[in-house]
Amino acid sequence: MTIRSSYFVKRIISSIVTIFVIISFLFFLFHLIPGNPILILYRNPALTQSQINVLYRQFGLNKPLWQQFFIYIGNTFTGNLGISFFYREPVSMVLFPALLNSLILLIPATFLAIILGILTGVLAAWHRGKKIDFVTLGSAMAFYSMPAFWLGSIFITIAISTKALPVSGMYQLGVYNQNILERMSDFLSHLILPLVTLTLVLYGQFTIVMRNSLIGVFSEDYIITARAKGANTRRLIWKHAYPNALLPMISIIGINLGIVVAGAVLTETVFSWPGIGFMVYQAIISRDYPLLQGAFLIISISVVVANLAADLLYGYLDPRVRLR
Amino acid sequence: MTKISDFWLEFRRNKAGVVGLVLILIFVFIAVLAPFISPYNPSTRNPNLFLSHPTLAHIFGTNEIGQDLFSLDMYGARIPLEVGLIAAAITVFLGLVIGLLSGYFGGVVDEVLMRITDFFIIIPVLIFMIIIAAFVGSSLINVILVIALLSWAPTARVVRSMVISLREWPFVEVAKANNAGSSYIIFRHIMPNVIPVVFGTAMLAVANSIFAQASLVFLGVGDVSDISWGSIMHFAFISGAVSVGDWWYIVPPGIFIILLILSFVMIGYSLEEIFNPRLRKV
Amino acid sequence: MTIIEIKNLTVNYKTNKGYVSALDNISLEIERGTVTGLVGESGSGKTTLGLALLRILPPAATIKSGEIIVDGVDILKLKEDEMVDLRGKKISMVFQGAMNYLNPLINIEEQVAEPLIIHENITKKEAIRIARDKLALVGLDENVWRRYPHELSGGMRQRVVIAMAIVTSPDILIADEPTTALDVLTQARIIKLIKSLQKEFNLTTIIISHDLPMVSEIADDIIVMYGGKICEIGRNEEILANAKHPYTKGLLASIPDPKTPKEIVGIPGEPISLLNPPSGCRFYSRCPSARETCKTYEYERYTVGDGHVVLCNLYEGSEDECC
Numbered sequence: 001m002t003i004r005s006s007y008f009v010k011r012i013i014s015s016i017v018t019i020f021v022i023i024s025f026l027f028f029l030f031h032l033i034p035g036n037p038i039l040i041l042y043r044n045p046a047l048t049q050s051q052i053n054v055l056y057r058q059f060g061l062n063k064p065l066w067q068q069f070f071i072y073i074g075n076t077f078t079g080n081l082g083i084s085f086f087y088r089e090p091v092s093m094v095l096f097p098a099l100l101n102s103l104i105l106l107i108p109a110t111f112l113a114i115i116l117g118i119l120t121g122v123l124a125a126w127h128r129g130k131k132i133d134f135v136t137l138g139s140a141m142a143f144y145s146m147p148a149f150w151l152g153s154i155f156i157t158i159a160i161s162t163k164a165l166p167v168s169g170m171y172q173l174g175v176y177n178q179n180i181l182e183r184m185s186d187f188l189s190h191l192i193l194p195l196v197t198l199t200l201v202l203y204g205q206f207t208i209v210m211r212n213s214l215i216g217v218f219s220e221d222y223i224i225t226a227r228a229k230g231a232n233t234r235r236l237i238w239k240h241a242y243p244n245a246l247l248p249m250i251s252i253i254g255i256n257l258g259i260v261v262a263g264a265v266l267t268e269t270v271f272s273w274p275g276i277g278f279m280v281y282q283a284i285i286s287r288d289y290p291l292l293q294g295a296f297l298i299i300s301i302s303v304v305v306a307n308l309a310a311d312l313l314y315g316y317l318d319p320r321v322r323l324r
Numbered sequence: 325m326t327k328i329s330d331f332w333l334e335f336r337r338n339k340a341g342v343v344g345l346v347l348i349l350i351f352v353f354i355a356v357l358a359p360f361i362s363p364y365n366p367s368t369r370n371p372n373l374f375l376s377h378p379t380l381a382h383i384f385g386t387n388e389i390g391q392d393l394f395s396l397d398m399y400g401a402r403i404p405l406e407v408g409l410i411a412a413a414i415t416v417f418l419g420l421v422i423g424l425l426s427g428y429f430g431g432v433v434d435e436v437l438m439r440i441t442d443f444f445i446i447i448p449v450l451i452f453m454i455i456i457a458a459f460v461g462s463s464l465i466n467v468i469l470v471i472a473l474l475s476w477a478p479t480a481r482v483v484r485s486m487v488i489s490l491r492e493w494p495f496v497e498v499a500k501a502n503n504a505g506s507s508y509i510i511f512r513h514i515m516p517n518v519i520p521v522v523f524g525t526a527m528l529a530v531a532n533s534i535f536a537q538a539s540l541v542f543l544g545v546g547d548v549s550d551i552s553w554g555s556i557m558h559f560a561f562i563s564g565a566v567s568v569g570d571w572w573y574i575v576p577p578g579i580f581i582i583l584l585i586l587s588f589v590m591i592g593y594s595l596e597e598i599f600n601p602r603l604r605k606v
Numbered sequence: 607m608t609i610i611e612i613k614n615l616t617v618n619y620k621t622n623k624g625y626v627s628a629l630d631n632i633s634l635e636i637e638r639g640t641v642t643g644l645v646g647e648s649g650s651g652k653t654t655l656g657l658a659l660l661r662i663l664p665p666a667a668t669i670k671s672g673e674i675i676v677d678g679v680d681i682l683k684l685k686e687d688e689m690v691d692l693r694g695k696k697i698s699m700v701f702q703g704a705m706n707y708l709n710p711l712i713n714i715e716e717q718v719a720e721p722l723i724i725h726e727n728i729t730k731k732e733a734i735r736i737a738r739d740k741l742a743l744v745g746l747d748e749n750v751w752r753r754y755p756h757e758l759s760g761g762m763r764q765r766v767v768i769a770m771a772i773v774t775s776p777d778i779l780i781a782d783e784p785t786t787a788l789d790v791l792t793q794a795r796i797i798k799l800i801k802s803l804q805k806e807f808n809l810t811t812i813i814i815s816h817d818l819p820m821v822s823e824i825a826d827d828i829i830v831m832y833g834g835k836i837c838e839i840g841r842n843e844e845i846l847a848n849a850k851h852p853y854t855k856g857l858l859a860s861i862p863d864p865k866t867p868k869e870i871v872g873i874p875g876e877p878i879s880l881l882n883p884p885s886g887c888r889f890y891s892r893c894p895s896a897r898e899t900c901k902t903y904e905y906e907r908y909t910v911g912d913g914h915v916v917l918c919n920l921y922e923g924s925e926d927e928c929c
Contacts, residue, residue: 018443029459138340141593145585147535149542150557150578153566160569167567208593221706227662228701229721229770230694232687243711255445262450266539270561280454284544289458296455303448319754320710 082290102275117206144204254310341594423483527592615672643821703764833888
């Protein structure tokens with residue numbers, strides 16, 4: 001058995017190239033604006049002349065374009081993403097904690113959405129054509145069509161009128177002297193609504209993919225073989241059909257990370273959850289271009305890396321890809 | 325001729341698709357007839373009624389500058405439909421062209437185009453839309469273009485797979501043997517077989533475009549001065565209506581958007597059921 | 607000793623356009639320890655019969671009536687969980703290995719061991735040990751055991767499928783087109799393998815195939831089917847030498863023999879549509895010896911030799927002539 005390394009190497013190289021393209025894209029977008037970029041985009045009454053001079057030097061804006069490009073690349077790789085107008089701090093310092101906050105919300109939500117999607121997808125596929133298929137599939141499609149900010153707003157209005165759960169931020173503001181347990185429960189109560197919202201808007205796509213994948217797998221010949229061997233329904237579904245149906249799911253999850261990000265941005269915005277999506281929103285309304293660009297870079301690169309991870313996982317799990 | 329009527333029969337059997345079509349028609353009516361079915365001119369402000377709850381006079385209530393929300397919601401159908409359809413048309417056109425070229429010619433052309441396509445599939449599209457709009461401005465045309473330019477990739481992929489399998493069919497061999505040029509083969513033989521499949525993808529493209537426009541406008545990136553369901557929800561949020569629990573401002577436009585997106589999703593889904601042999605019921 | 611007795615079995619398939627009659631009032635008997643060849647073209651109902659014996663017909667199929675008695679038990683009356691106990695343990699099926707009948711994600715020895723894990727109360731380790739034994743028996747050595755299906759050739763996969771079917775030492779083995787899609791050399795090896803396994807384990811074997819010459823290499827008895835009906839039943843040598851049904855005769859005449867070159871005569875016409883099967887003999891439209899009375903033939907059986915039965919209108923009354 002020889003491991004087919006070419007697949008893995010190819011994917012890694014491709015991701016590196018993609019990241020490079022994204023970084024360059026931002027640079028060229030920046031410079032495609034007619035007029036002096038810094039004057040137009042960085043025109044912010046809050047910036048003093050000395051700050052402008054600092055930025056000028058940092059980004060080498062008085063040098064020829066190609067030099068600026070290399071300075072820019074260098075800056076990006078060393079984590080220098082400029083200074084946020086709004087926060088008056090280096091962008092990286094603002095964004096990395098925000099990224100962490102996003103992950104705290106994103107990872108459980110995606111995880112739950114995948115599980116919910118798999119279970120509902122299996123249910124729908126196994127009872128295909130019957131009422132439960134329509135109901136399950138219908139709900140999945142309905143939630144898939146639901147903008148996260150709308151669903152979040154519904155929860156917010158309910159929570160506000162019932163005063164059941166907090167609807168803003170990660171912790172209660174202005175409270176000190178909480179012990180660990182109180183802090184934990186405060187945090188969790190703030191996490192629930194955004195988490196439920198994000199999970200619900202994400203799971204629909206997984207249901208549809210799992211269902212279709214499974215329906216395709218059910219018609220495969222090796223399922224007949226498994227039946228002929230005396231496999232009962234549980235074994236047929238979970239040992240034979242499901243693993244084969246799951247593989248395309250992994251690819252889809254990788255491809256649809258953009259949807260996950262969109263959902264996160266909208267959910268964080270509506271709940272003021274201090275994640276990187278919320279930073280994007282902040283940056284938009286306060287015209288904080290360095291913050292916006294920094295967030296764009298971090299989010300995009302994270303997505304490429306996550307996509308790579310999904311592809312590598314797929315390559316590892318499918319023996320047809322892993323072995324020659 | 326028979327193909328279309330066969331298709332229509334098959335389509336009618338799929339309840340989801342029919343419901344979707346009906347809903348879309350209803351929304352188109354609303355959009356076109358908005359001036360006639362709105363009780364008020366949406367720009368009229370009633371200074372006595374800021375953020376008032378629904379009453380018989382204003383069945384959806386009023387917004388923070390006293391405008392009737394029901395009328396706003398009726399007019400709000402126009403932009404989602406415009407943006408959805410135009411952006412999707414451009415998306416599908418681009419996807420079709422790139423998929424056809426890539427699939428038919430193969431080789432270097434295919435490699436290069438596929439790399440580019442993969443790039444556009446992987447990237448987080450909403451974020452890209454936000455940053456481009458932030459730099460080039462958020463007028464309606466820009467929004468439409470930005471959405472279209474970032475959404476063609478999945479269509480291209482689907483088209484390419486279809487073309488690759490169609491390439492091997494006998495009628496292509498025959499055409500080549502008769503010295504047919506590439507463009508002839510592509511237009512006369514391959515494209516008619518690709519179009520039905522693309523329809524399903526096109527529906528999903530419309531759904532995604534509507535979704536994208538609403539999200540962009542909600543975040544403040546799109547043009548908030550034009551009335552759209554997304555802009556109504558944007559103002560519902562930033563006016564603080566949501567924070568005080570006034571659900572009637574944000575719920576109706578949301579429901580309309582959901583129904584509109586859902587109807588395209590349902591049509592797209594039923595088209596896929598028809599054209600994807602593996603999913604067909606025996 | 608009869609191990610399988612099928613009585614008046616009728617199976618229909620539901621399609622968009624109506625019901626297809628796949629098996630119509632089929633009756634037959636199979637003796638323990640024998641090799642029976644079930645021969646027919648596509649649409650003859652032979653595969654349906656095989657699937658019916660395991661009750662793994664596709665959802666569109668309904669068993670309208672009849673009995674399938676295996677070792678004294680009518681399996682059509684069993685509940686599904688009782689049937690599950692039989693499948694892969696008492697009755698096993700061998701499918702076309704060259705096709706997609708192996709799970710691409712599970713390695714060979716685990717797939718072969720699976721019937722043991724399902725039916726026997728043994729550890730996984732023990733099951734794998736037995737699986738490896740059987741794999742060696744069918745000619746696959748340890749290089750193969752931990753591989754995945756896509757790494758094997760069609761012939762090797764066919765052997766895997768065979769090993770998988772015999773691993774629980776079943777009483778009955780059904781092989782559906784075991785040599786199709788394989789090259790001629792491999793076909794010969796596979797058929798010899800099946801024969802040797804059959805002898806060694808005293809398996810009652812049913813070989814379903816369209817390939818009459820291949821089946822006649824190892825079969826004791828041959829059943830010929832056409833259009834969802836049985837045409838002729840008899841011992842191997844008897845059928846080859848003394849076929850009575852016009853369809854069987856047509857099949858034999860269309861077999862090319864490199865040793866004695868002769869003109870190959872096919873059977874004219876197309877297989878009938880089973881959507882609205884004609885009344886009377888279903889071979890009528892293609893039969894060179896057809897008579898008017900054949901249109902009202904009701905598939906009576908006529909014994910024309912020792913263990914030789916023909917279902918053809920032409921032999922009405924010939925029973926008196928038989929021994």
